[in-house]
Amino acid sequence: xxxxxxxxxxxxxxxxxxxxxxxxxxxNALIIGLVARNLPKDTQRQVIFxxxxxxxxxxxxxxxxxxxxxxxxxxxxxxxxxxVWIARKLLTPEEHASESHLIKGPATSFAGAIRTIVIxxxxxxxxxxxxxxxxxxxxxxxxxxxxxISVPIIVWGSQLVIKLVDRFPSVVLLGGAVLAWTGYSMVVxxxxxxTWFELxxxxxxxxxxxxxxxxLAPWYTARLSDxxxxxVALLPAVLVxxxxxxxxxxxxxxxxxxxxxxxxxxxxxxxxxWLGWLPLAAGWLWLRERIELRRRTIAQR
Amino acid sequence: MLLIRRSQRANHAVRTASAGGxxxxxxxVICMILAAFGDAVDPTVFGEVGLEFAIxxxxxxxxxxxxxxxxxxxxxxxxxxxxxxxFVLRVFAAGLLRILRPAGRRAIDKVPISL
Numbered sequence: 001x002x003x004x005x006x007x008x009x010x011x012x013x014x015x016x017x018x019x020x021x022x023x024x025x026x027x028n029a030l031i032i033g034l035v036a037r038n039l040p041k042d043t044q045r046q047v048i049f050x051x052x053x054x055x056x057x058x059x060x061x062x063x064x065x066x067x068x069x070x071x072x073x074x075x076x077x078x079x080x081x082x083x084v085w086i087a088r089k090l091l092t093p094e095e096h097a098s099e100s101h102l103i104k105g106p107a108t109s110f111a112g113a114i115r116t117i118v119i120x121x122x123x124x125x126x127x128x129x130x131x132x133x134x135x136x137x138x139x140x141x142x143x144x145x146x147x148x149i150s151v152p153i154i155v156w157g158s159q160l161v162i163k164l165v166d167r168f169p170s171v172v173l174l175g176g177a178v179l180a181w182t183g184y185s186m187v188v189x190x191x192x193x194x195t196w197f198e199l200x201x202x203x204x205x206x207x208x209x210x211x212x213x214x215x216l217a218p219w220y221t222a223r224l225s226d227x228x229x230x231x232v233a234l235l236p237a238v239l240v241x242x243x244x245x246x247x248x249x250x251x252x253x254x255x256x257x258x259x260x261x262x263x264x265x266x267x268x269x270x271x272x273x274w275l276g277w278l279p280l281a282a283g284w285l286w287l288r289e290r291i292e293l294r295r296r297t298i299a300q301r
Numbered sequence: 302m303l304l305i306r307r308s309q310r311a312n313h314a315v316r317t318a319s320a321g322g323x324x325x326x327x328x329x330v331i332c333m334i335l336a337a338f339g340d341a342v343d344p345t346v347f348g349e350v351g352l353e354f355a356i357x358x359x360x361x362x363x364x365x366x367x368x369x370x371x372x373x374x375x376x377x378x379x380x381x382x383x384x385x386x387x388f389v390l391r392v393f394a395a396g397l398l399r400i401l402r403p404a405g406r407r408a409i410d411k412v413p414i415s416l
Contacts (some may be wrong), residue, residue, distance in 0.1 A: 012372030017401075082395055086302075087407040093313045095305055124303065142365060165311035170322025172314035177326055178373065181333050200340050208337030211332060222315040 008141045010142070016178050017146040022161055023090060023175030024128040025153045035113045043110050051117040053104075056151050058121050059129060063143050066133035073191045079130050086127045087179035087215035090172065090183075099246030134182045137189075173219060180215035184208050194248065203246050210239040230288055231291040234281055241277040321384065328383030332368070332376045339369035 004010060031053070036047040069075050128150065136142035153161060165171050188197055188204055197204055213235045221232050249253065254269060259265050310317045317325075371379070 008372050008374055012374040016373050024302055025304075025306060030303055030307070090305065091302055091315055093315065127302065146395055162308050162311075163307060165314075166308040168322065169310050169314035169318075170318040170326055171328040172311050173318055173322065174329065177330050177333065180330075181373070181376075184333075184337065193350070203341070205334075205338050205341035208334055208341075214336060216330065217313045 005141070009170070010139075013135055013137060013142050014145060015141065016144065016182060017132050018149055019171070020128065020131040020135060020182070021146070021150050021177045022164065023172055023179075024086075024131060025125075025150045025161075026125050027121075030158060031124070032117055035116050035120075036077055037174050039110075039113065039231050041213060043113075047110060047113040047117075050114055051119070054114055054118045055121040055125075057196065059125050059149055059150060062122070062129040063132065063147050066129050066137065067140065067143055069137075070133050070186075072132060072165065076186050077132075077190040077193065078182040079134055080190070083179050083183030083186065084211050086131065087176045087183065089215065089219060090179065091176045091218040093218070127251055131179060131182060134186045135178075139187075176215060177212075179214050181214070184211045187211070200246055200250070203243060206239050206242055206246075208222075210236055213239065230285060233284070237281055238277050238286070243282070245273045245276070249271055323387070324387050325380055325384040328387070329376055329380030332371075332383065335372050336368040336376065396399045 003180040032048055036051065037042045039047055069077060128201055131144040132143065132150070136146060184207065187193070187207060217232055217236075221229055224232065302305075305311045
C-alpha cells in the first residue's frame with residue numbers, strides 16, 4: 001500500500017510512527033551509555049560511535065525484514081497480537097524497573113561492548129520496528145521516514161523524550177492507544193482472516209473492543225479498588241467467548257443468528273452463545289477467590 | 302520502553318496523567334472504537350429498520366459510517382473536540398449545580414419568602 005505524499009493518510013501514519021518512536025525508541029542511548037561507562041576515554045568514544053552506527057544498521061536491517069515478513073500470511077495477525085501485548089506492557093507500571101537483563105554490566109573490551117550493544121538493540125528494537133512496520137501499512141517511504149525519525153531519538157533525543165513524557169505522562173497513554181489501534185488495524189488486515197471478516201463484519205467491532213480492553217486494562221484498572229479488579233477480566237472474557245462462538249459456528253457450519261432461529265436447537269445455541277460465558281466467569285472468580293484465600297492462609301502461618 | 306521507566310511520572314502514567322490528558326486520550330479511544338463500529342456495521346441491516354438516515358446520512362462525512370475512513374489525525378482532532386465538549390459541559394454543569402444549591406438560611410442575598 002503506497003500512500004500519497006502529504007495526504008491525510010500519510011500524515012496520520014507519520015504521526016503514529018512519531019508517537020510510537022517517542023514511547024518505544026530511545027533505549028539504545030541508555031544501553032550504549034551503560035555499556036561504555038567503565039571503558040577508557042578513547043575506547044569510550046569509539047564504542048559510542050560504532051555502537052550508534054551498529055544500532056542504526058541493525059534497526060535498518062530489521063525494518064527491511066519486517067516489511068517482507070508482514071507480507072507473509074499469518075505474520076500480520078501475529079504482529080498485531082504482539083502490539084497488543086506491547087501496549088499493555090507499556091502502560092503497566094514497573095515497580096522495580098531494572099536496566100536490562102541483556103546488559104550484564106559495563107563492558108571491559110571494545111569488541112564485547114559492540115557485541116552487547118548490537119544484541120541488545122536487536123532484541124529491544126523488535127517492538128519499535130514491528131510497530132513502525134504496522135503503522136506504515138507496507139509503505140516503504142513511511143518505513144524510511146520512521147527510521148529517519150528513530151535515529152535522532154536513538155542518538156541525541158533520549159533526554160528530550162524523558163523530559164516530554166515526564167511533563168506530559170498522557171503521551172504514554174496516547175502511545176498505548178495508538179499501539180492498540182495499530183494492532184487492531186494489523187489484525188483486520190491479515191490476509192488469512194480477510195474473507196472471514198468480510199463474512200462476519202460485526203466481529204471487527206468485537207475484535208476492536210477486545211484489543212482495547214486488553215491493551216488499556218492497566219489504565220482503567222488503576223482506578224478500581226482491589227475487590228473490583230478481578231471483574232476487569234470479565235469484559236475481555238465475554239468478547240473472547242463471543243468471538244470463539246462465531247469461529248465455532250463458521251467451522252461447524254452452525255446457524256448462530258437469533259433472527260433466523262426457528263427450532264429449539266437453534267434457540268439453545270443462541271442461549272449458549274449469549275449466556276454460556278456466565279458459568280465460566282463464575283467458576284473463574286470462585287477459583288481465584290479460593291487461590292487468594294489459600295495464599296493468605298499460608299502467609300499467616 | 303526502557304527509557305519510559307527512567308521517569309517516575311511516565312512509568313506510572315496510568316496514575317500521574319492529568320485529568321485533561323486522560324479525557325483527551327479516552328475521547329480518542331472512543332472515536333477509534335466508533336470508527337471500528339462504522340467498519341463493522343452492515344449498512345443494509347440498518348437500512349431495513351429505517352435508521353440509515355440517523356446513522357449514515359446525517360451530517361454527510363461526519364456520519365458514523367464515514368468514520369471507518371478516518372485516519373489517526375482525524376481521530377485525534379475528534380478526540381480534542383470531544384475533550385473540549387466534555388470540559389464545556391463540566392463548566393456548565395458546575396454552574397448549574399451552583400445555581401440550584403440553596404443559599405444559607407442567614408445569607409445576605411437570601412430572598413425572604415413569607416407565607
